[in-house]
Amino acid sequence: MTMAEHHKHDRHDEQSLVEQHAVRDSRAGLPAGPPIIEELAHMHNDGVVARDETVGRTLWGDAWRRLRRNKLALIALIWLVVMVTAAITADLWVSKLFGDPATINSATAMSNRLLDPSLAHPLGTDTMGRDMLGRLIYGARASLTVGLSAVVISVAIGLLLGALSGFYSGITDSLIMRMTDIFLAFPYILFCILILAMLPTSARGIGPVILSIGLLGWPSFARLFRGSVLSVKENDYVDAGRAIGASDSRLMFRHIMPNAIAPVIVYATMSIGGAILTEAALSFLGLGIQPPEISWGRMITDGQRLMDTNPGLVFWPGLMIILTVVSFTLLGDGLRDALDVKMKD
Amino acid sequence: MFQYIARRVLQFIPVFFGVTLILFLIANYLPGADPVQLKIGEKSLDPARKAQIVHQLGLDRPWYTQYIDYLGSLSIVHATYYDGSTPTTTTVDGSLATDGSVAFVIPSVPGPVPNGPVFVHVSDSQTVTRGAWGRFAIGSLAIEFDKPDLGTSLATGRPVIDILGQAYPYTVELALAAILLEIFFGIGAGIVSAVKQYSFWDILVTLTSSVLVSLPVFWLGIMLQQVFGIWLKHITGGAFYLPPLFDGSPDAKFPHFAYLILPAITLASVSTAYAARIMRSQLLEVNGADYIRTARAKGLSSTAVLWKHAMKNAMIPVVTFIGLDFGAMLAGAILTETVFNWPGIGWTIYKAIVGKDFPIVFGGVTVVLLVVMVVNLFVDVSYAFLDPRIRYGGTGE
Numbered sequence: 001m002t003m004a005e006h007h008k009h010d011r012h013d014e015q016s017l018v019e020q021h022a023v024r025d026s027r028a029g030l031p032a033g034p035p036i037i038e039e040l041a042h043m044h045n046d047g048v049v050a051r052d053e054t055v056g057r058t059l060w061g062d063a064w065r066r067l068r069r070n071k072l073a074l075i076a077l078i079w080l081v082v083m084v085t086a087a088i089t090a091d092l093w094v095s096k097l098f099g100d101p102a103t104i105n106s107a108t109a110m111s112n113r114l115l116d117p118s119l120a121h122p123l124g125t126d127t128m129g130r131d132m133l134g135r136l137i138y139g140a141r142a143s144l145t146v147g148l149s150a151v152v153i154s155v156a157i158g159l160l161l162g163a164l165s166g167f168y169s170g171i172t173d174s175l176i177m178r179m180t181d182i183f184l185a186f187p188y189i190l191f192c193i194l195i196l197a198m199l200p201t202s203a204r205g206i207g208p209v210i211l212s213i214g215l216l217g218w219p220s221f222a223r224l225f226r227g228s229v230l231s232v233k234e235n236d237y238v239d240a241g242r243a244i245g246a247s248d249s250r251l252m253f254r255h256i257m258p259n260a261i262a263p264v265i266v267y268a269t270m271s272i273g274g275a276i277l278t279e280a281a282l283s284f285l286g287l288g289i290q291p292p293e294i295s296w297g298r299m300i301t302d303g304q305r306l307m308d309t310n311p312g313l314v315f316w317p318g319l320m321i322i323l324t325v326v327s328f329t330l331l332g333d334g335l336r337d338a339l340d341v342k343m344k345d
Numbered sequence: 346m347f348q349y350i351a352r353r354v355l356q357f358i359p360v361f362f363g364v365t366l367i368l369f370l371i372a373n374y375l376p377g378a379d380p381v382q383l384k385i386g387e388k389s390l391d392p393a394r395k396a397q398i399v400h401q402l403g404l405d406r407p408w409y410t411q412y413i414d415y416l417g418s419l420s421i422v423h424a425t426y427y428d429g430s431t432p433t434t435t436t437v438d439g440s441l442a443t444d445g446s447v448a449f450v451i452p453s454v455p456g457p458v459p460n461g462p463v464f465v466h467v468s469d470s471q472t473v474t475r476g477a478w479g480r481f482a483i484g485s486l487a488i489e490f491d492k493p494d495l496g497t498s499l500a501t502g503r504p505v506i507d508i509l510g511q512a513y514p515y516t517v518e519l520a521l522a523a524i525l526l527e528i529f530f531g532i533g534a535g536i537v538s539a540v541k542q543y544s545f546w547d548i549l550v551t552l553t554s555s556v557l558v559s560l561p562v563f564w565l566g567i568m569l570q571q572v573f574g575i576w577l578k579h580i581t582g583g584a585f586y587l588p589p590l591f592d593g594s595p596d597a598k599f600p601h602f603a604y605l606i607l608p609a610i611t612l613a614s615v616s617t618a619y620a621a622r623i624m625r626s627q628l629l630e631v632n633g634a635d636y637i638r639t640a641r642a643k644g645l646s647s648t649a650v651l652w653k654h655a656m657k658n659a660m661i662p663v664v665t666f667i668g669l670d671f672g673a674m675l676a677g678a679i680l681t682e683t684v685f686n687w688p689g690i691g692w693t694i695y696k697a698i699v700g701k702d703f704p705i706v707f708g709g710v711t712v713v714l715l716v717v718m719v720v721n722l723f724v725d726v727s728y729a730f731l732d733p734r735i736r737y738g739g740t741g742e
Contacts, residue, residue: 181356182363185721186714187673194710195371197698198378208377273559280561281680285695300564307571314571318564325559 059262059339066338073334076327083324087141094134101134101294117312124312127302132312136320138294143324146210146279146289147272153214155268158221162264163252165222166229177226180219188216189278196287209288213275224267228260235259262339270332273325280321296321346729346736353725357718364714369415372707373404380404383703384496418494419711495708500700505708509690516689519682520674522602522609523616527667531617535624535663540651542629550625554618566611566684573607608685612678616670623666627659634658661732665724672720676713 067073094101117124122133165176192212199208232238233256241255282288283297291298296317303313335341373380381395384402399405403414495505538550631637632655640650679691686692690709697705729735 178359179363182360182367185360185364185718187676187717190676190679190710190713191367191371193679193694193698194368194706195375197706198371198375198383198703200378203377277559277561281563284561284563284680285683285698287698297561297563300561300567304567307567308575311571314564314567318561318568321561321564322556322559326556329555329559 063335063338067334070334070337072330073338076330076334079323079327080331083140084144086137087144090137090141094137097134099131099134101130101138124310126299126313127306132316135294135299136296136316139296139299139317139320140324142206142283142289142293142295143276143279143321146206146213147276147324147328149210150213150217150275150279151268151272153210154217154271155221155264157215157218159225159264161218162222162225163229163257166226166233166260167248167252167256173226176222180222183216183219184223188213189281191216192278192282193285193287196282201290204287204290206289206293209279209282213278217271217275220267220271221264225260225264228263229256232256232260263341266332266336266339266341269335270329273328273332276321276325276328349729349735350726353722353729357722361718364718365416365419365711366412368707368711368714369412372415373408373411382701383707385499419715421490421493493712495711496704498697498705499702505704506712508693508705509709509712512688512690512693515687516675516678516682516691519605519608519612519678519687519689520671522605523613523674524667524671526609526613527617527620527670530613531620531667532624532660532663534617534621536628536651536656538621539625539628539632547625550621554621557614557618560614562611562615563680563684565614566608566681569607569611570685608681608687611684612674612681616667616674620663620667620670624659624663627662628655631655631659661728664731665728668724668727669721672717672724675720676717 067077124132126132126135161176161179165173192209195212196204196208238251238255241251246255279288279295280297280300283295284301286298286301289295289298299317300314303310303317306313372383381390381398381402381404385398390398403411492504492506492510495509497504498508501508534550534554538544538547541547637650637655640654641647645654676691678687678689679695681687682689682692683695690713694706694709694713697703697709
């Protein structure tokens, strides 16, 4: 359990406030959540469609209202939004303010080498005279790209296999579950290391890193979604849907998925942090992102030799990794409380 | 209980074949990689010569033949059947060779040399001997026990299995030290924070563990080494800072365990945080159970309730976690060992990656994964003895 525990007891007094804001904040929230068949979902809960109360209220709207009351999750979200914005817009301003962070300018490399922090270089410069802050911002780009893309791949595979496994039981289920056993049996970072080590140096880079993390990370999602589908499948509204002749895919996508997806979203958010840590580790070992592309893990490798005189070269990239990973964990915790998902620790 | 154990052991079989198959596919069919490099290194060859090597190495055979060969190379039992074309009467010499290994002598035979690293073949009056753990023959069937054959290092020509065998004790030593720290601090912190829920200590433990699980391990290692090994040198006297390959190094003026402390803390950090979290949530969950309320109601002191009743059940998942984590530590120390130059298996794999010594990388990962799988199986099975629900006939589901 995490600090999420501490927030749980807030939830009761929060309900009344939520009620007051219900109309004003209708659907202010997570962008375009999956469609919810509101009446049916509520009918399942209370047996009655309380139309007046549910006007404009959705699972996702409620979740967003709860999330906003969780200060830690909100701080994490703000930090991530700032980072994402900085990373996306980096091309527009970083070079102008701090000089090119990636390429080595042979004319100034020696004179600008290992400068102390100053107004022009808020965190100093590295061994090649490149601005540290600029490099950190570009490093965010690599980390976020890898974290998000790898998790998207894992989630896509996991959802597909988990859905098949949970929806059709029997042999499909057994086969897919044995496959997850196999993939969960080993520490997957070792497989990433092996795959990347076997690739020729020229083929290494951000693509293989994303693929190896993404392709090996799916089993937890498959298991999670399977369990979720299994429990949602039992609901009356799924039977109702089937009775009126809905196809399997319609049942899956319109009826089951929207109600079974919440745990996957929570776990995916937390996994982004894990993928970022893995990327940093792979790049630290020299298997991940290759210069001149910038990665926090690689910056730590490069700075390691100069720890004695310039500890900042290692300290700052490490701090960025921690802040980013902690943020994804806290956001995931917040989402878990907001979506009221019960998960094992 | 028997049913539970039998099922766990049976589940191990598909996992074993699955993992080895994935390893095999990575080695031979990874898009963009060249399977030849695993045997001869990264070389640019002209196509004709390359085709020749591919044929010599048997890489043009169907994948399942190669996969079976790969499994055979991992095996420690090698059996060879000598059919009529090979004389069997002279197989067993049994004399003790000077290097202590038992030499088996097969006189020069017409036709192909028996395949595989089994019996010794003598041709042109040259005897080639191989050390093995043991050999015996049943009629025409020759059985030999030997180390798995993982190929030889491209750089030194030494058998990969020997290189790994030399490194493994260091990894085990580090893992044991880290597990001790994890048991002591992880369980301790978990108990404190559950018993004094919402106190200062609880919040401290919760916050610290949240940060610890988000730490890049290698970064923590570098920082610890810098702070305690170098900046605080005048206090620590240079202990903790590991000279590369310290054993036998003149720089190593402290006892062995002094150099073990920082790597062990680094390796234990993340898992200790997880252990504390699990311990805390388990204790809190158990504390809400009816039998604990009963124990309190009959007037038992809270210490007795905690140690005699609550801990017994709360410990089971923690012990399982620590067991599985020990397995992972026998594999996952590549970052810690690299940072501290600790000459274990992770460090060996890292050096091989840098030096493009592919047989060591592949053999190392193979061995490590097999060890992890076996340790996991062991933990799963011992769970049957730990958990009374399974011990008395349940299935653990």
